[in-house]
Amino acid sequence: MEPSPEIRLTRDAAWAEVDPRTLRRWAERGELVRPHRGAFMDAAEWAGLSAEGRYRARVVAAASSSRTRPVVSHLSAAALHGAPLVGSSLGLVHVVATPGGGTRTEHGFRKHATGSPSGVVEIDGVPVTTLTRTLADVALTEPFVTAVAILDWAFGHHPITARDVLDDLERRGIIRGSRRAEVALAFADARSGSPGESLSRVRIHELGFPPPGLQHPFADAHGSIGIVDFWWPAFRTVGEFDGVAKYVRDEYARGRSAGDIVIAEKRRENRLRALGLTVARWDWDDAWRGAPLRSRLVEAGLISRRRR
Template structure:
């Protein structure tokens, strides 16, 4: 069952007492006052989508924006989804907005090119959504957001030039609105070749600790000219590569039919093949990035060992 209003359920012959008991027994979930769903999704983004579906029909001249638009677009977010539906009303160009328990409304003038229709919902465009979010974030969170937004949907460690151009155009249209410098600076640093938030955080860590910046998603060919690997980070002169192992690497990202143990063995064979070509490896995970000074010292030591005069 999709999100349904109290009025719709009563019109189908259900009583108010039935609705109360159904919620108590777990057969219905109250999404918000006057709206119900068959169940609550364990995923916060899906629960927010249920809240959108339950709320938007009661709003006029509203455009979904910010986190709510990101949920509709499927944009990865560096922070939790807020508990309110976020919208922009376009009738007024005055600043400010309103909040209640369910809706956060901003009054902003939106040019037509910054508005789209996705899944039947009127939302800010993907590029406008990303810029609006980045304007209100700290630099690191904005970079993580933009890295994900710039990722080529086709994968293969590429950046989408189309997405970057669209975001740049939105920034130009925004002029001098608050936070636009943050969005501009974060975009200058962002790189759509980063394939995960951990890779984004790692790159920010290296930059802050003044490490030589690596090449992202460096392709390595075997002796027969076939693709052997794409390296998360590569310092080419030192023949050193870095790999980020997030917790999902041997879980939900497994290939169809692949087991965690099989993935580990495949990684070992890959590492051996790279070593035979002269590449040295350094690995880290989410835990290591929490201690950036220690991890950066490890990377510095590994880089130094790759310089002949320092050996």
């Protein structure tokens, strides 16, 4: 997750001996950006953030500038916990509201009338629902692909299980949306290696292909070939998601250039094919659009139970 940005609140400007009008002039000159009313941050820092990073900054700015100190929840809480946000609308800031006011949208906030949470943690100086409560709320309200990507990440990076999330729903007596949450929780898998792999699993399911095995190791006479993202033993087919991180992130590159990584991937694929396997590869755009992924898998010999 990207580092937390430094948010400057207008109401705190006097403490820093900076007149609020000066902050506004700096913003007009492009030196500052206003992620939410009453909050500013450095424009250069803002420019370096991803879409998810900017959303996290808006969440922190909105919650910090509010005088009511709301508890951040749902998708916004997932963002602050560090979860990937796949296929989600990064606009409103989600917070917990009292049941009496009803669930409503106002002033850039989506206020969920779910009552006070039993547990709250603090992230970047703002109160946030616990990860278990957050996962339950996301599973109840977010689109399937968004919920699965967040759940995959959580189960793979934290000591938390689907049973923990279901227990939270049961303790709160949640009925509305519970079936939707149960489906997402049953589909989630801690072995999913990245948001792109989570997206791919959802699309593979939606397109009617058989569920693949995940993170399957292969070896040949020369030793280990590596672990593949997806594996369909009945079709002798391997599936590989090609994400940008593989070529740019230090933890994957390990000092190698993008060209070196491409060559290594080609050699790895050749060794897999030498075992009599078919290899299908796709990227984020292929998986997001669906149709290109379907073509890759059909060309690799997989059979879908659904029509195009």
